[in-house]
Structures are given as structure tokens and as C-alpha cells.
Amino acid sequence: MVRDSKGTQPGNPMWSDGWGWSWFDADEPLKTTSTDYRSDCKGCHLPAKASDWIYVSAYPVLRH
Template identity: 45%
Template sequence: MAELANPADTYQELVSASGEIAFPADFQTQLIHLGTNAVMGEGGEVQNLNGIYTQKLALEAFNQTGEWPDGTVFFKDIKFAKAEKLNTGTVYHQQGSDIFFVMVKDTRGRFVSSPHWSDGWGWAMFDPEPKANVSPNSSFCKTCHAPRQHTDWLYIDQYPALIAPKHLVK
């Protein structure tokens, strides 16, 4: 992946002319970590760990304006979790990759005819060995984001690095 530090570069570096979103392979060095959450299984064990990343400039812009700039990238890295009993107690740590999700902010409505772009975002899902977007459409992705439609489809209340305007957090 080329440099994605500036959201203004996203459309030339990560999105094709037809709206296909590429996998940002160097996300761990090109994007900043916003936070991690754990998803519990039905038995009460940690099932997976979800790490969320974005661009530093996008974060700074949001914290100043309450708006994500055009080209903002959100990357979600979902890892399987494994429990291990250590001296400090039961520790869950990441194992192999489960799946990846990418969102790209589109304030201009570039790809209205693409099934992967809607409501101001491009939506993509990648398998553990990411080659291409395997999501059938944006509706598939938005199902999980529906509870946060009022905050531009993002769970902004879960990331302490965000200084969201008070009217956005509910």
C-alpha cells in the first residue's frame, strides 16, 4: 500500500476508478490504532478481538470539526482469540485473522451505481487471505452498523481517541 496518511490520497491509492476498494496491506504501519474491542461467544469466552484503525489526519479533522473528511479510511482487523492461563489470570490473546473490513468516506457520491457504496461510505469485506472485496453489497455491511446510523454509521463512542461533539454521542 502506498502512503495513506492523507485522506485526500485515498482515492488514488486505495480505490480504483470503478470504485473497487483494495486491501490496505500495510495498515499496521500506515494507519493509527483507535482501539480494540472483544466479542464474547455464547459461553462467555472471548471469541475474537476487533482492532480499529484510521488515518491520523482524519482523526485530527474529526476531533476539530465532528466530520470525517473525504477519503477517510476505517480498517477493522478481526482476530480469533485464544485463552491461556497465566500467573496473572486467564489471558485472551490474538490468534490468526478471521476477517477484515474497510470503509472509505465518500462525501462526493462518486460511485452511486456501485452496490458497495452508499450513505457516504464505500464498504468492503476481505477474507483472511485478502484478495478482493467479498461483501455482496453495502447493505450486508450496514446491517451491523445500523445502530450507529446517527453517528455516520460509526461506533464513535467506543474509541477514546475520538473527541466527538457531544451531540453526536448517545
């Protein structure tokens, strides 16, 4: 995820909710396999919605 608080990519299915989203498989780290963050990413991040979609509980440094 890349922070996009200014909404620089309107209409791009991988950019919204303040972030640029993407998934990379370990065997091809230079190629994203996601095509739309709503169907490929957001579902897994719903539990972290209150912390701006980021899982911070296991990473204390991210809470600041």
C-alpha cells in the same frame, strides 16, 4: 469503510450513505467478500447510524 461525501461511485452496490463499504476475512485480507453493502454491511451498522454509521463510543479520538 472509506469516506465518500461526494458520491463518486453512483450505482456501485458497495458505495452509498457517504461511504465505500467492504468486509475482508482475516485469512484473505486482500479480497473483499462483500458484494452489496445493504445486505452485507449496513445491518451491523444500524446501531451506529446516528454517528454516521461509525462506532465511536469505544474510540474517543473518533468523536472529534
